[in-house]
Amino acid sequence: MTPALPTQRVDRTAADASATAWALAARGGDPDAADHFVRALHGDVLRYVTYLSGDPQAAHDLTQDTFARAFGSLHRFEGRASARTWLLTIARRAVADSLRRAAVRPRIADAVDWQAAVERAQPCGLPGFEDGVALLDLLEALSDERREAFLLTQIVGLSYEEAAGFVGCPVGTVRSRVSRSRAILGRLLREAEAEGAFAA
Template sequence: MSAADADAQLVERVKQGDVRAFEMLVVKYQRRIERLIGRMVRDTDLVADIAQETFIRAYRALPKFRGDSAFYTWLYRIAVNTAKKALMELKRDPLVSETALAGHHEDGDETSRVENELTDGETPEAVLASKQIVATVNSAVDALSEELRQAITLREIEGLSYEEIAEVMNCPIGTVRSRIFRAREAIAQRLRPLLGTQEGERW
């Protein structure tokens, strides 16, 4: 059974009143939703709250979910809209937490391992270079406009297809392709001095 079929079965069970089935969907997607929101909202103190709001909204809207798309693309769209709403409210009421002021954000275990572990045969210079690359990519992604950052996150981190991203972001597929191309170019521009590549070359 595919993941989409498994989700569809759980969704049907939720519609019939099975709350445990929704809990299983939350467990399955919570980390991915938090990671997606974390790329949009740099204040880590808000990520868990926005994720929780996403799942509450999804639970309330689930009776109207017709299954025209995969459950996770529908859920991602709710997450994106919930995060956007939170960002708009922050602009109106710009209370910034200490976490955001400190510039602290968690980029997952993978990044931590890259930054904190010396594996056999790696020289300190190589580790420093990889740290610089990670930091450069992160700062390049942070500097992108909201639309470009969403598109590249959904494609490169979440692995969604162009069609799924178009659905999540509610825009034509051509716009998605353009945004991903522009995001990759912006990141490449920052990386070129570190990697010694020329314009037009992939890093």
């Protein structure tokens, strides 16, 4: 992973400031600002809930749920944190609630061979699908804290300072978790490549 360039950080800061301004304007009832707010942060929320939930098929519903919750509590948003940080906090709660509901919901299958039916329903054959599955498998090897720090900084694009504020720990802890995650993922990739070469 290459570190973010200074210009990228400036662009990110400006984008966060714009999204926060749009959220505040939307709170005041501006429909155009609400539209800009959603467009500015939709991709970040979608990526975040996809990796947190581990379920790409549910990601769009979770993203919708996140924005529905955000607009329901927008009157309380005061801009003390960036709109993105605030929204990702809501997204994390939406995913946690979804996982909790799924854990208590009974699973019913009409098919005799339900495992084959599930496998046929998976969106395989899409560009990058195998890479995405491989990444999800690798991320499962990380502890929850390391995975979240890695996702926030390397996938969502938060700075270490923003991620630290988001998860409520010191910046050094986030740096350490990301560094350790990179080391673990690098080792797992090398092992997988070696196994693939050996099998070939």
